[in-house]
Amino acid sequence: MILVLFGKPGAGKGTQAPLLAKELDVPTLATGDVLRAAKRAGTTLGLQAKGCMDRGELVPDSVILGILAEELKQPQYNKGVILDGAVRTVPQAEGLERMLSTLGKKVDAVLAFDIDNDEIVRRLSDRTVCENCQTPYTGRKVGDVCDKCGGALIRRKDDDPDAIRTRLRVYDDETAPVLGWYRKNGEKLVTVNAVGAVEDITARAMRALRG
Ligand SMILES: [Zn+2]
DSSP states (O other): EEEEOOOOOTTTTHHHHHHHHHTTTTEEEEEHHHHHHHHHHHOHHHHHHHHHTTTTTEEEEEEHHHHHHHHHTTTTGGGGGEEOOOOOOOOHHHHHHHHHHHHHHHOHHHHHHHHHHHHHHHHTTTEEEEEOOOOESSSSSSTOTTTOOOOBEEEEGGGGGHHHHHHHHHHIIIOOOHHHHHHTTOOEEEEEEEOOOHHHHHHHHHHHHHH
């Protein structure tokens, strides 16, 4: 099962991905994490990604697809994968489809998280992550200590309010048309209300996927 998670930055894709992975028994692949790892490693693709992310801009399609293509060849993805944040533009959706077909695979379903912009700004303004292990927290201050590893909590540069507004604008311009593309191309597209308790959203998503 290849499942693409789709929704605005802060819609909860990163929270739901591991929960859905457990339900569906496939690994997750979060493009953001892969990009940040590439950035830390200082590869050419990683450095290109870093500049874009620091400015709150989208990482170019060629960079994202290049990193994904390498990853998806690994054997742990043979059973399938949940792609979190992999598809943000129509060219990426087209590129992903082409790339998967060279691997003999295709997208089985697209799960779109539905949430409005005010709720997003409120959520992301309240988010910190561990600078060490990247665990996300809400309602915790910058400089607090990570429960898992003792690392310091920081605000990701792309979670600053100005960067959030840029990301939502970019989403409206470039990402929303992707839903239309998937609808037209016949993959199973399901929309789930992404406001509420985490476990309720997981249950809704699973019902929608199985329905
Ligand atoms: Zn940590």
